[in-house]
Every structure is written in structure tokens, then in C-alpha cells.
Amino acid sequence: MDIDIIKESIPAIAQALPVTLALVSISLFFGFFLAVIVALGRLSQHSLLNKPAYLFVYIFRSTPLLIQMFLIYYGSGQFRDELDAVGLWYFFKEPWFCAILSLTLNTGAYTSEIIRGGILSVSVGLLEAGKACGMNALQLFKRITFPLAMRQALPGYGNEVILMVKSTSLASTITIMDMTGVYKEIASEYFSPFEPIIIAGSFYLLLNYIITILIGKAEKKYALVTR
Amino acid sequence: MxxxxxxxxxxxxxxxxxxxxxxxxxxxxxxxxxxxxxxxxxxxxxxxxxxxxxxxxxxxxxxxxxxxxxxxxxxxxxxxxxxxxxxxxxxxxxxxxxxxxxxxxxxxxSPAVFVVNKDSELASFIVAADKISLAELDAGEKTALDATLAALKGKNIGVQKGTIHLNFLKEYLKDDATIRTYATQEQLDLDLQSGRVDVAFAAMSYWHPLFQKEEGEDFMAIGPGFSEGPFGxxxxxxxxxxxxxxxxxxxxxxxxxxxxxxxxxxxxxxxxxxxxxx
Amino acid sequence: MDLTILSWGANGWGDEFFYGTLMTISVAICSFGFGIVLAVGATTMKLSSYKSLQALANGYTTIVRGIPELLVIYLVFYGGNTLLMSVAKGVFNYSDYIELPVFLMGVVCIGLSSGAYSTEVIRGAVLAVPTGTIEAAKAVGMNTATRFRRILFPQVVRYALPGLGNVWQLTLKETSLISVIGLAEIVRIAQIGAGSEKQPFTFFLTGLILFLILASLSDKGYLSIEKWANRGVRSS
Structure with missing residues (x-):
């Protein structure tokens, strides 16, 4: 163990923590909206809606995030002129855009299944009661289906958030200097993989620990409502 | 015992x-x-x-x-x-x-050189010196260095991780250009091709044979070759x-x-x- | 898109992709198997009455599930040899050079992660076995080995199957990460091809489709295994 490398690793990796946090939070934010839309699409009776939604979920859940990311990042380079013509190259040129896009699509697919499970768990009786009170479809969704589905989905969603924290490390393969990117740089600069991994690993563990606690608190809070 | x-x-x-x-x-x-x-x-x-x-x-x-x-x-x-x-x-x-x-x-x-696509606006960049020893700069080399650094201002520069070339970029262009690091040279070449990076930086000994091949025919070196200083x-x-x-x-x-x-x-x-x- | 570059032979990448797919499957199978072995050990430790064994197994699952797989891969790849040699030197006094093949390193990394997820599945399955069935087996005079073979094991397998199916899909996808250390599996082949043919979209799309095929084949295989495991169980 080389104390000097540890000393240098701490501030370097800490500086990359906001990068990891930004990747996680931005993709989770957009991914959640995508997931709600996809889940509703899958539950729809129209095959024009549920077929594409199913296909989207199947593709993104059964292939590795790494290859999705490479396809979006390096793959878009093959269509540079075409993308340029419609003004999209401006976005695809940026590694940040490609990383957020692939993480969002990925978490959107996984989260939609969690939300779908939550929606399916809402008992028919509650919906009938809502209808009897004169609620319209939108009110039923807003006041009954959505809140109950969310409560049911919370533990699963907590796992998804932790998986997302881990997934963001792949952004380092498309030139983004997140905590894993900085780890790799320090490790290859000093030919010492051990010291910096203690620091990077601790940061990730701490982050996931905090998330676990927050999700646990949220579960407790919403569980009380039913009593 | x-x-x-x-x-x-x-x-x-x-x-x-x-x-x-x-x-x-x-x-x-x-x-x-x-x-x-x-x-x-x-x-x-x-x-x-x-x-x-x-x-x-x-x-x-x-x-x-x-x-x-x-x-x-x-x-x-x-x-x-x-x-x-x-x-x-x-x-x-x-x-x-x-x-x-x-x-x-x-x-x-091997001197380190900056490489661009042949259709890049930097393709016509020329300086007086073709070699710069960073250890002791004479007046001509100093002018050429400054001109090169000025031309690269605001550009996206790609470089391989864990190399002395990255050390150079950190020392001379950290605040003036965006530095992107790649695990392999082949990934960097793809991004140079697509224009995601404007400039790639590596040893002349890598580029010289590549220029002769089909994969590298669209690339060209610009500016002087750098040696000594951060290049050891x-x-x-x-x-x-x-x-x-x-x-x-x-x-x-x-x-x-x-x-x-x-x-x-x-x-x-x-x-x-x-x-x-x- | 020029698809002739995906043909078989010296000018095409079809054969490279084929061998890459075989490599992906081999790494996945070995890692999954190694993971199951780890999981059985970790489950036994978690369910044992020794606090220290429980802590060790909990530490393993918490750490592996809490830090990115990519970090674990970099650690094993860059540090595995050094670590192995210092252990060999310290424990066996063996000081010659030892090198782990990349394949083995890959299997160790992916297996470690796969094992952590399998542990949770198997532990859940063991706890799901109704205690009544064990008590009944004791009552009819079965010894521990017979009880395990006839009562515990078949039930655990049935309860664990859906979860293990998920772990298998996860393991299959995680093999892609081994490409960063240069093992010639699907993603690595796609990378090499993308670089030398300058057609990244074509090559990464091909890789993606190969993974889709593997996933749907796995789904089919899983269904028949589940059918087999649930034979003799009354369906409602």
C-alpha cells in the first residue's frame, strides 16, 4: 500500500463524484417519465401501442448496456452527415448526450416493468369504488392507480436506482471522467490498482448505502398511509 | 532460531x-x-x-x-x-x-504530433519550426509553440489514457481545450474520423505507418513534432x-x-x- | 450499410462474430457455474449460526452488489497477478512467475458478481421451503443426507429457478464487460471490426442482435427447464 497514491486518489475521485451523481440523477429523471409512458403503452389494448412498447422493453432488457452505449456513441458517427443534415449531430457529438440517452433508455425499460407490475397490483375493487364516486379516467389514474402503484413499486425501484449508480460507470468507456474513469486513470498512471479502488469502491458503497436508507425511509412513510 | x-x-x-x-x-x-x-x-x-x-x-x-x-x-x-x-x-x-x-x-x-482530418479547418495550419524540444526552447521554437497552442484553443483533443501525450496536454492545454481520453487508440481514431474530436495527439511513429494505409488516408499531421520536457x-x-x-x-x-x-x-x-x- | 463485411471467411467478419459468440457463451456458462458454487457456499455461511461466517458472506454480497462490475474487472485484471503471486509467496513460498489467463480472470470477475446475486436467490429459496416438510421427513426417519436429497434440494431448485433465470440473463449481459480487458467475445469483436472497417453502427448493431438471439434462446431453454422442475407439481 502506497499512502501517497491514496492521498492523491481521494480528492481526484471526490471531484468526479458530481459527475457520477449527475449521470444518475438526470437519467433517472428522464427515465422515469419514459417508463410511465412505456408502462401505459404496454397495458394499452391497442396493439399499435403495446407491441412497440413490448419490443422496446425486450430489446433494452436483453442486451448489455455497454453495447447499447457503443451503438449510440460510436454508431452515430457512421451517420454523421445524415444526422448533421437534420441538426441532430450537434447532440450526438457530445459524449454526455450519448451517455445520458443510453442510460435513460436503459433505465426506462427496466423501470417500466416495475411500474407495470405496480399498476397491475392495484385491486379492481378500489377502481370500482373510485368510479362509483364519480371519478373520471384521469382522476382514477391520478388519485388511485398511480399512488398505489408507486407504493407497490418502491422496493423494486430502489434496486433499480442502485443498479443505475453501478451502470453509470460504463460512461467512462465513452470518455466521460466519472469516478470509474478517474480510477482507471490513476491506476494506469501508477501501475497500482489496489490503492485507488479502496477510495472509488468506498464512494460507490457509501452512495448506495445512502440510497438504501432513503428508499427505506420512503417505504416506511408511504406504508403508513394505508393504516 | x-x-x-x-x-x-x-x-x-x-x-x-x-x-x-x-x-x-x-x-x-x-x-x-x-x-x-x-x-x-x-x-x-x-x-x-x-x-x-x-x-x-x-x-x-x-x-x-x-x-x-x-x-x-x-x-x-x-x-x-x-x-x-x-x-x-x-x-x-x-x-x-x-x-x-x-x-x-x-x-x-518519436516526436509527438497533432493529427487532423484532411477536410478540417486546421489542415492548412503551418508553423515555421518542424521540431520543438520542450526542454530548452529557443526563440523560434517558442513562437512556434505559442502559435500551435493558440490554434488548438477551444478544440476537442483526443488522446490515449495513461500516456505521456496526455501529460503534455494536461500541462499545456488543460484550461484552453477539451481533452478526451480513450482506452485504445482505435476508439480515438473512430472519433477523429467522425469529427467528435477535432485533433488527435500521439507519437509520430504510430501515425506515420497509419497514413500509408486505407484506415489513415484521411488523416494528416499538423504543426511541429514535440519531444523532451513531459515526453521524458x-x-x-x-x-x-x-x-x-x-x-x-x-x-x-x-x-x-x-x-x-x-x-x-x-x-x-x-x-x-x-x-x-x- | 454494406453487409458483405459480415460474410464468412477472410474478407468478412461472420466467422469472427461466430467465435466471439461462442466465447460469450463459454464465459457466461463458466461464470454462472462458478457463481452457483460461490452462492451455495455463501448461503450456507449466511444461514449458519456462526456470526463471523455470516458477516463474511454478508460482506461479500454487499460489496460486490454495491460497487460497479467494471471496477472489479479492472482490479482483477491489473492487480490479480500481483495479488495471486503475493499469496503464493506468503502461503506456499512459491516465488516463480504466475499468470492468470484472461479467460479465467474474466470468469472470476463475472462469477463473483453472478454469485452475489445467486446467493440472494438461493437463500430466499431455502427459506421458502416449508419447515413442515422437513419435520415430516424427520418423523419418517430420513437421515440428513436423504432429507437433503429427497426433500430440501428438489424444493429449493423449484423455488430458485425463476430467480436463477434472471441471474443467468444478467450474467450473459455482464460478459460484455470483459471486452475491456481484451477477451475476444462479441463486444470486443464488434469493437475491432468497427475500428478497422470504420463502420461502427453496422458492427455494434450486429453485436446487439447476437445478444438478442442469445437472450431469446435462453428464454426458450428456461421454459423447458422450469417445466421439468415442476413436473409432478399440481398446477392450479
Missing amino acids: KKTLASAAIAATILLSNTVFAGDVVRIATEGAYPPWNALNSAGQLEGFEIDLYKDLCERAKLECSMEQTAWDGIIPSLQAGKFDVIMAGMSITDKRKKKITFSRSYAS EGVGLGLRKDDQVLADKFSVAINAAIEDGTVSKIATKWFGFDASTK
Whole structure:
């Protein structure tokens, strides 16, 4: 163990923590909206809606995030002129855009299944009661289906958030200097993989620990409502 | 007491077994994936500048040598562990590496150059100097350096991770340009091709052969070639710290080979330019 | 898109992709198997009454599930040899050079992660076995080995199957990460091809489709295994 490398690793990796946090939070934010839309699409009776939604979920859940990311990042380079013509190259040129896009699509697919499970768990009786009170479809969704589905989905969603924290490390393969990117740089600069991994690993563990606690608190809070 | 003696004896043999003695075969390791320094040809045999050079150096130093191939990642730990005795794999002599291993004097150095797409606006960039030694700049070199740095302002520059080229960019362009780092050179080439990076930075010895091939025909070098300063003292042989005697032997041989022009002859054969260090 | 570059033979990448797919499957199978072995050990430790064994197994699953797989891969790849040699030196006094093949390193990394997820599945399955069935087996005089073979094991397999199916899909996808250390599986082949043919989209799309095919084949295989495991169980 080389104390000097540890000393240098701490501030370097800490500086990359906001990068990891930004990747996680931005993709989770957009991914959640995508997931709600996809889940509703899958539950729809129209095959024009549920077929594409199913296909989207199947593709993104059964292939590795790494290859999705490479396809979006390096793959878009093959269509540079075409993308340029419609003004999209401006976005695809940026590694940040490609990383957020692939993480969002990925978490959107996984989260939609969690939300779908939550929606399916809402008992028919509650919906009938809502209808009897004169609620319209939108009110039923807003006041009954959505809140109950969310409560049911919370533990699963907590796992998804932790998986997302881990997934963001792949952004380092498309030139983004997140905590894993900085780890790799320090490790290859000093030919010492051990010291910096203690620091990077601790940061990730701490982050996931905090998330676990927050999700646990949220579960407790919403569980009380039913009593 | 007996036990401590025994373990001391074992410790001593372990220490000794890692040192090279006169009469032993000196095992040299190379990467075999860094043309034209060292590479595998289609017949699966090692060839390149360093393969020609090691034979000459060993003959001069009256050493019996063998050469084997090993992965670049972990090449230093493998040397320390005694898998082989010498690294000869286009390894630049840097202060950080010196903390772990010892080096012979340098036998060659490849200037670092910036490369762009031929349709880039930077393609017409020209400076007066074609070589800049960063250790001691004369007036002309200073002007050329400033002009190059000014031209690169605000650009996206791609470079491979863990290289001396990245060190240079950090030192000279950290605040003025966006630096993107890549795990492999092939990924960097893809992004240079698509225009995601405006400029790529690497050793001339890498670019020169690439320009002759189809993959590199759209690329061109701009500005001067950089050496010394953050690029260190050039490329040398890497040895374990307790093999200083052997390192010195090689240094003497390299001196002689540079003086009589052998290194420059082999370098011109493989690189197309004289990469020997004076 | 020029698809002739995906043909078989010296000018095409079809054969490279084929061998890459075989490599992906081999790494996945070995890692999954190694993971199951780890999981059985970790489950036994978690369910044992020794606090220290429980802590060790909990530490393993918490750490592996809490830090990115990519970090674990970099650690094993760059540090595995050094670590192995210092252990060999310290424990067996063996000081020659040892090198782990890249394949083995890959299997160790992916297996470690796969094992952590399998542990949770198997532990859950063991706890799901109704204690009544064990008590009944004791009552009819079965010894521990017979009880395990006839009562515990078949039930655990049935309860664990859906979860293990998920772990298998996860493991299959995680093999892609091994490409960063240069093992010639699907993603690595796609990378090499993309670089030398300058057609990244074509090559990465091909890789993606190969993974889709593997996933749907796995789904089919899983269904028949589940059918087999649930034979003799009354369906409602």
C-alpha cells in the first residue's frame, strides 16, 4: 500500500463524484417519465401501442448496456452527415448526450416493468369504488392507480436506482471522467490498482448505502398511509 | 532460531533468483502490438525496430539474449515478478516509471504530433519550426509553440489514457481545450474520423505507418513534432532496480550503436525517419 | 450499410462474430457455474449460526452488489497477478512467475458478481421451503443426507429457478464487460471490426442482435427447464 497514491486518489475521485451523481440523477429523471409512458403503452389494448412498447422493453432488457452505449456513441458517427443534415449531430457529438440517452433508455425499460407490475397490483375493487364516486379516467389514474402503484413499486425501484449508480460507470468507456474513469486513470498512471479502488469502491458503497436508507425511509412513510 | 535462519535463507534465494548473473540468458520482453516498434507479422513472428535493435545491442554487450511477447498491461509488475529481465517495448522513460524500475539510457524517441482530418479547418495550419524540444526552447521554437497552442484553443483533443501525450496536454492545454481520453487508440481514431474530436495527439511513429494505409488516408499531421520536457528522455530499456549493472552494460552498448549510426539506420528502415537519440 | 463485411471467411467478419459468440457463451456458462458454487457456499455461511461466517458472506454480497462490475474487472485484471503471486509467496513460498489467463480472470470477475446475486436467490429459496416438510421427513426417519436429497434440494431448485433465470440473463449481459480487458467475445469483436472497417453502427448493431438471439434462446431453454422442475407439481 502506497499512502501517497491514496492521498492523491481521494480528492481526484471526490471531484468526479458530481459527475457520477449527475449521470444518475438526470437519467433517472428522464427515465422515469419514459417508463410511465412505456408502462401505459404496454397495458394499452391497442396493439399499435403495446407491441412497440413490448419490443422496446425486450430489446433494452436483453442486451448489455455497454453495447447499447457503443451503438449510440460510436454508431452515430457512421451517420454523421445524415444526422448533421437534420441538426441532430450537434447532440450526438457530445459524449454526455450519448451517455445520458443510453442510460435513460436503459433505465426506462427496466423501470417500466416495475411500474407495470405496480399498476397491475392495484385491486379492481378500489377502481370500482373510485368510479362509483364519480371519478373520471384521469382522476382514477391520478388519485388511485398511480399512488398505489408507486407504493407497490418502491422496493423494486430502489434496486433499480442502485443498479443505475453501478451502470453509470460504463460512461467512462465513452470518455466521460466519472469516478470509474478517474480510477482507471490513476491506476494506469501508477501501475497500482489496489490503492485507488479502496477510495472509488468506498464512494460507490457509501452512495448506495445512502440510497438504501432513503428508499427505506420512503417505504416506511408511504406504508403508513394505508393504516 | 532454526526457523528464522531457514526463512532468511529462503528469502535470500528469492531475492537472488530475481537478479541476472553473467552467463545467464537475458530474457527481453516486448509487446508485439505496437508497430513499427514491435509487432507480430502474418507468420506470427516478432518484427520491428526493437527486434532488429536488441540483436545488435546484445552482440555489442556480449550477452546472450532471448525475446518473448507479453501484454502491455501489467508489463512492469511482470518484470518485477521475474517473468523476464528487460522490457523493450517502446517504453518512454518517465519519472513515475522510474519510481518502480530503472532504465538504460534512451535509444530512440518519436516526436509527438497533432493529427487532423484532411477536410478540417486546421489542415492548412503551418508553423515555421518542424521540431520543438520542450526542454530548452529557443526563440523560434517558442513562437512556434505559442502559435500551435493558440490554434488548438477551444478544440476537442483526443488522446490515449495513461500516456505521456496526455501529460503534455494536461500541462499545456488543460484550461484552453477539451481533452478526451480513450482506452485504445482505435476508439480515438473512430472519433477523429467522425469529427467528435477535432485533433488527435500521439507519437509520430504510430501515425506515420497509419497514413500509408486505407484506415489513415484521411488523416494528416499538423504543426511541429514535440519531444523532451513531459515526453521524458525518450524510449529506453526497463529493468529491475537491482539490475543496475546490466542496465549500465546496455547503456554502453546503446552509446556505441548510436555513435556509429546503427540505431539511425535501423530507425530509418522502420519509421521512415531518424528516431535515434543523440 | 454494406453487409458483405459480415460474410464468412477472410474478407468478412461472420466467422469472427461466430467465435466471439461462442466465447460469450463459454464465459457466461463458466461464470454462472462458478457463481452457483460461490452462492451455495455463501448461503450456507449466511444461514449458519456462526456470526463471523455470516458477516463474511454478508460482506461479500454487499460489496460486490454495491460497487460497479467494471471496477472489479479492472482490479482483477491489473492487480490479480500481483495479488495471486503475493499469496503464493506468503502461503506456499512459491516465488516463480504466475499468470492468470484472461479467460479465467474474466470468469472470476463475472462469477463473483453472478454469485452475489445467486446467493440472494438461493437463500430466499431455502427459506421458502416449508419447515413442515422437513419435520415430516424427520418423523419418517430420513437421515440428513436423504432429507437433503429427497426433500430440501428438489424444493429449493423449484423455488430458485425463476430467480436463477434472471441471474443467468444478467450474467450473459455482464460478459460484455470483459471486452475491456481484451477477451475476444462479441463486444470486443464488434469493437475491432468497427475500428478497422470504420463502420461502427453496422458492427455494434450486429453485436446487439447476437445478444438478442442469445437472450431469446435462453428464454426458450428456461421454459423447458422450469417445466421439468415442476413436473409432478399440481398446477392450479
